[in-house]
Amino acid sequence: MQRFLFFLDHISIWVGKIFAWSVVIxxxxxxxxxxxxxxxxxxxxxxxxxxxxxxxxxxxxAGAYALATQAHVRADVIYRLFPVRAQAGLDLVLYLIFFMPAVLALMYAGYFFAEASWRIGERSPYSPHGPPLYHFKSLIPLAGFFLTLQGIAEITRCIMALISGKWPMRVGDVKDIGEELVAPDQNITRPAP
Structure with missing residues (x-):
C-alpha cells in the first residue's frame, strides 16, 4: 500500500515541479x-x-503538489494535540464531505468549461492581440484530476492511520517545521522522491 501512496505522491510532485518552471517564465x-x-x-x-x-x-x-507535500496552510493549533486516530478520523470526514465532492465538481464542470472554450476558439478580451485561452482552460479539469488522485492518497493515509494508530510515511521534499518542534531529537528520515 505504501508503494501505491508513494506513486500517487510522485505524480503530484512531478506535476508541481513541471509547472513551477512557469515562475521563471x-x-x-x-x-x-x-x-x-x-x-x-x-x-x-x-x-x-x-x-x-x-x-x-x-x-x-500546484494544488496537488501542495497537498502531497503538506504545504497548504492549516490552522492546526488544536488539531496537533489530538491523538493520531482522531486526526485521521477528522481528516477522513473532511476529505469525504468537502474535498472530494469539490474536486470532482471542479473536474466535471471544468471539462464543460474547457470544451466550450475549445469549441468557440476563445481568446482573451483584455488585449488587442487576444491570445487563445482554450489551452489554459483545459488545465481546470486536469487540475481536478490530479487533485482527485492526491485526494485518494490522502484518504488512504487516513484509513491506514485509523487502523494502525500512526501516520504512514510520506514522500515530500518539504519537511514540516512541526516535526522539528514535536521531535527535535529524533532523526526523521523520509524516502527520496
Whole structure:
C-alpha cells in the first residue's frame, strides 16, 4: 500500500515541479514588461495576458503538489494535540464531505468549461492581440484530476492511520517545521522522491 501512496505522491510532485518552471517564465515576462514600459517607454501588448495566464496555470496546477507535500496552510493549533486516530478520523470526514465532492465538481464542470472554450476558439478580451485561452482552460479539469488522485492518497493515509494508530510515511521534499518542534531529537528520515 505504501508503494501505491508513494506513486500517487510522485505524480503530484512531478506535476508541481513541471509547472513551477512557469515562475521563471513569469519573472522574465514581468521583468521584460517593466523594462519596456519604464525604460524604453514602449509597453508590450502581450505581457499582461501572458502573466495572468502563467500565474493561473501555476496556481491551479500546484494544488496537488501542495497537498502531497503538506504545504497548504492549516490552522492546526488544536488539531496537533489530538491523538493520531482522531486526526485521521477528522481528516477522513473532511476529505469525504468537502474535498472530494469539490474536486470532482471542479473536474466535471471544468471539462464543460474547457470544451466550450475549445469549441468557440476563445481568446482573451483584455488585449488587442487576444491570445487563445482554450489551452489554459483545459488545465481546470486536469487540475481536478490530479487533485482527485492526491485526494485518494490522502484518504488512504487516513484509513491506514485509523487502523494502525500512526501516520504512514510520506514522500515530500518539504519537511514540516512541526516535526522539528514535536521531535527535535529524533532523526526523521523520509524516502527520496
Amino acid at each position: 513569469l519573472t522574465a515576462v514581468v521583468a521584460y514588461e517593466v523594462f519596456m514600459r519604464y525604460v524604453m517607454r514602449n509597453p508590450t501588448g502581450w505581457a499582461y495576458d501572458t502573466s495572468y495566464i502563467l500565474y493561473g496555470a501555476l496556481f491551479i496546477m
